[in-house]
Amino acid sequence: MKTFTFFLALFLAFTVITAEDNEEQWFASSINPFDQKKRDISAKITFFEGHSLDNAACYGRDGLPEYDAKSTDFIGAMTGLNNCYKCLEITNPKNKKKVVVKIIDKCAGCKKNQVDLTRTAFSKIANPDDGIVNIKFRAVSCPSK
Template identity: 40%
Template sequence: MGKNILVFSTVVVFLLSIASAVPGIATFYQSYTPSACYGGTPEGVMIAAASDTLWDNGKVCGKYFTVKCTGARNPVPHPCTGKSVRVKIVDHCPAGCASTIDLSREAFAQIANPVAGIINIDYFQ
């Protein structure tokens, strides 16, 4: 009985996370520079910058988002790997940013072919 409850609970959490996913756009940056959240302190490689849509005056700093590629935004066919990646927000994407979340190159490569450069995503916190 206890095992059934655990399995059911896991399924419910998974379904809720899918239901709460938000569509967006992801790009990646070539090299890490000092960030709006942590200055020059290294925060690892699974990191991202938040667009104005998510920034909320820096309240998103340090928050983790799970990001999954959902399709191409340019002629690169089938860029998605089928994986998702969990990233920490460490920076603010500059004004005019072409994406919702600007991923590190390493994070982008986990979910899509970097040749694509820009992809459609679903993300959730």
């Protein structure tokens, strides 16, 4: 009986330690880039214009205020809706140019950490003829108007 109790206690201790390690790994893998404002994230940018600006997914959603987008706005789209109304500072590592954009839409065709910008925002840091550009971004506080 003592042997059984010993192995049961050992098994339970191992289970608790393993569960704690798995919880930390799960948490680390599920961190949103917006939760880590100091961290630069490698990504790609593209741009959108025209009717793609109409009826952005963040407009009036979950009590968020409506936002009348124009092609001259410094705005962007990312996958999912959890980034609505958050801001990014995007840097082109080749020319060191930067732009701050507000995420106001979801991008159905974007991959993880890809940002789809208005042509105006894209043009601030890259040539639109390039189409897709490697960048770094980090979450920042949105500037006041």
